[in-house]
Amino acid sequence: MRAEAAILTMGVGLIRTGEQAALVLENGKADLVALGRELLIEPNWPIRVAIAADPHSDWDLMPQQYAWWLRRRRLQQGS
Numbered sequence: 001m002r003a004e005a006a007i008l009t010m011g012v013g014l015i016r017t018g019e020q021a022a023l024v025l026e027n028g029k030a031d032l033v034a035l036g037r038e039l040l041i042e043p044n045w046p047i048r049v050a051i052a053a054d055p056h057s058d059w060d061l062m063p064q065q066y067a068w069w070l071r072r073r074r075l076q077q078g079s
Contacts, residue, residue, distance in 0.1 A: 009031055011024040021033040
């Protein structure tokens with residue numbers, strides 16, 4: 001359908017990891033990945049995936065008012 005209609009498409013459903021999202025985009029299955037339930041379970045999912053891809057970015061990707069408590073939580077958990 002994507003090729004025939006020549007329109008941008010969105011991949012949705014059961015995308016739980018950054019690797020899954022990347023594969024959908026890299027393999028040309030969709031132009032955009034939408035997350036629903038996973039964000040309800042883990043609202044910081046996009047930032048966690050970004051940090052996994054670039055560990056040096058830390059929580060600097062987040063607005064300061066959110067980043068400070070996420071850094072603190074990570075230090076308290078020892079990870």
